[in-house]
Every structure is written in structure tokens, then in C-alpha cells.
Amino acid sequence: MQEDDLNPIQFEVLSTLRVPEDWRPLDPGVVAAVESLLVETLAPLRGRFTAENPLRINKNGLSTVHGCEKFHVEQKRQPFAWNVNTVRGTIVHKAVELLLNWRGPVTPADVVDEAIASIADNPRESASDFLDQLPAAQMAELRGAVMSAVTNFVDCFPPLKRQWRPLVEYSVLYDLFDKSVQFNTRMDLVIGQPGRRVLIDLKTGRVTPTHRDDLRYYALIETLRTRQAPRLLASYSLDSARLDEEEVSEGVLQAAVRRTAAGAIAIAELQLKSREPRVRPGMQCRWCPVAGECAEGQRHLREMAGGDDDEA
Numbered sequence: 421m422q423e424d425d426l427n428p429i430q431f432e433v434l435s436t437l438r439v440p441e442d443w444r445p446l447d448p449g450v451v452a453a454v455e456s457l458l459v460e461t462l463a464p465l466r467g468r469f470t471a472e473n474p475l476r477i478n479k480n481g482l483s484t485v486h487g488c489e490k491f492h493v494e495q496k497r498q499p500f501a502w503n504v505n506t507v508r509g510t511i512v513h514k515a516v517e518l519l520l521n522w523r524g525p526v527t528p529a530d531v532v533d534e535a536i537a538s539i540a541d542n543p544r545e546s547a548s549d550f551l552d553q554l555p556a557a558q559m560a561e562l563r564g565a566v567m568s569a570v571t572n573f574v575d576c577f578p579p580l581k582r583q584w585r586p587l588v589e590y591s592v593l594y595d596l597f598d599k600s601v602q603f604n605t606r607m608d609l610v611i612g613q614p615g616r617r618v619l620i621d622l623k624t625g626r627v628t629p630t631h632r633d634d635l636r637y638y639a640l641i642e643t644l645r646t647r648q649a650p651r652l653l654a655s656y657s658l659d660s661a662r663l664d665e666e667e668v669s670e671g672v673l674q675a676a677v678r679r680t681a682a683g684a685i686a687i688a689e690l691q692l693k694s695r696e697p698r699v700r701p702g703m704q705c706r707w708c709p710v711a712g713e714c715a716e717g718q719r720h721l722r723e724m725a726g727g728d729d730d731e732a
């Protein structure tokens with residue numbers, strides 16, 4: 421497809437993703453400085469974990485521990501269970517992966533059916549059993565929701581050219597202190613070569629400020645692993661076809677170090693049970709497994725619902 425064939429939204433997204441003429445990569449010294457800052461801040465963790473039993477840090481852990489620590493601890497205790505929302509995201513990502521190598525005209529319905537089948541028919545996919553047992557009506561609803569997101573992607577995101585070197589579900593691992601502290605990432609979509617990459621998070625819901633934090637974490641780990649900073653971070657909402665982008669700067673990487681280090685230390689302290697988790701009410705109270713027995717959470721939920729707390 422030529423640029424002239426793009427619709428206005430696709431053109432706008434492409435313009436945002438394009439490398440500006442005056443863009444210059446970050447100085448290589450920034451990588452060493454950022455790594456030193458991370459190592460220095462995480463020094464208290466040295467020797468507390470082992471390569472066999474490492475401290476594992478990922479996007480979700482950082483996000484929950486910076487929200488409510490008690491929620492973070494309790495959620496970890498719960499066995500993971502698929503639901504329609506989480507499986508929706510997984511199928512959408514699979515559909516985008518299929519789109520990268522799709523030959524011939526793209527019909528979202530065909531791509532979605534293939535994506536559902538490739539997950540449902542693959543016993544190694546943990547969502548397979550969940551999809552198998554989903555009642556027909558819920559499956560139809562799920563298919564509709566996935567279709568809407570995939571159609572938005574096809575209609576609003578510029579077609580991904582091979583020369584952009586797009587990667588889907590791109591995983592990166594970085595470790596410190598003899599592999600005793602491990603940082604994992606899995607990025608939805610990566611475009612470009614190391615040193616000028618664009619890291620994109622595909623969102624099936626609203627784009628919120630925490631998405632920027634997630635992407636900054638990805639940028640930090642990508643920088644430390646490839647020794648070159650990516651160029652741009654972007655959250656793309658598949659529902660609203662909106663792109664929220666941020667250029668990677670030294671300041672962005674330093675902010676990522678501070679948040680990652682503070683989160684990693686908190687996760688370690690909670691895992692080692694060296695202190696009690698702190699309670700911080702927020703949006704997560706709505707799906708917190710211990711909300712029923714948490715006074716702060718209940719108060720927050722009543723306030724969110726517009727209730728008068730004095731009546732409680």
C-alpha cells in the first residue's frame with residue numbers, strides 16, 4: 421500500500437511513528453549512566469536472592485506494587501484464572517501477529533477466526549481450556565469484541581511493512597547480581613532496528629497514565645539489554661484508535677530507573693516478609709480479592725459510588 425492509499429487516521433499514526441529528520445540517538449554514555457543508577461539503587465538486594473530462586477520483576481508486579489501493596493500480595497496468592505477480558509486481549513494480540521504475515525486481502529473476520537482457532541486448538545496455550553468451555557453466547561460476544569478491536573487496527577493503523585522489522589510479543593530479559601534479580605518484559609509490538617525502535621503497547625481499553633510507566637519500564641530494559649535506547653514509546657488504543665506517544669530521553673530512562681528500583685525493592689521486602697504491605701485504596705479496590713474485609717477499600721468504594729461515609 422502506498423502512502424497516498426492511507427486513510428487520514430492511518431496517515432496521522434504513520435506521521436507520528438516516522439523518524440523526524442532532526443532525530444539523534446541518545447549518547448552511548450547514557451546507557452552506562454542509567455545502568456549505574458539502577459545497580460546503585462538496587463544495591464540492598466545484592467545477595468538476598470539467588471539465580472535458582474531469583475527476584476522476578478515484570479510490568480504487572482511493578483504496577484500492582486505501586487498501586488496497593490496489599491493487593492499486590494493478595495493477588496499473587498490467587499491462582500491465575502482467565503476471564504473474557506484477559507482472553508480478549510490475548511486473541512487480539514494473536515490476530516495482530518497473524519496480520520503481520522497474512523497474505524492476500526485482509527478480512528478481519530477471517531483473521532479473528534484464525535486467531536481464536538490457533539489458541540483454542542493449541543493445548544500448550546493456557547487459554548485453550550477456557551475457550552473450549554465458554555458457552556456459545558459468551559463466545560459470540562467475545563468474538564464480536566475481538567472483531568471490533570481488530571477491525572479498528574486494520575482500519576486505523578498503517579499496514580506494517582516488512583522493512584520496518586515488526587515484532588509481536590517481543591520478550592526481553594535483563595538480569596543483575598549474578599542472575600539473582602531478573603527483569604522480564606513482553607512488548608506487544610516493536611518496530612524498527614535496535615537503537616531506533618518504537619515500542620508499542622496495544623490496549624484493548626482506555627489509555628491511562630500508568631501505560632506510560634509500563635512503556636518506560638520496557639524502554640529501560642530494552643536499553644539495558646541492547647545497550648541502545650529505543651526512539652519512541654507509544655500506547656495505541658484499539659478501541660479509540662488513539663496513539664499516546666513519548667520520545668525516549670535520558671530523563672525518561674532515569675524516571676524509569678527510579679520507579680523500577682523503588683518497585684523492585686518493595687516487591688523484595690514483601691516477598692521476604694521483612695515488613696507488612698501498605699494499603700493504598702484506588703481503582704484496583706473494585707477487583708481486589710480481599711476488598712470485603714478491607715476497611716480502607718470499602719470506604720474508598722463507597723466514596724467512588726458517591727455514598728456518604730458518615731452513614732457507614
Ligand code: SF4
Binds near residue numbers: 489491701716
Ligand atoms: S480493597 Fe483496596 S485498599 Fe484494600 S487491600 Fe484491596 S486494593 Fe488495597
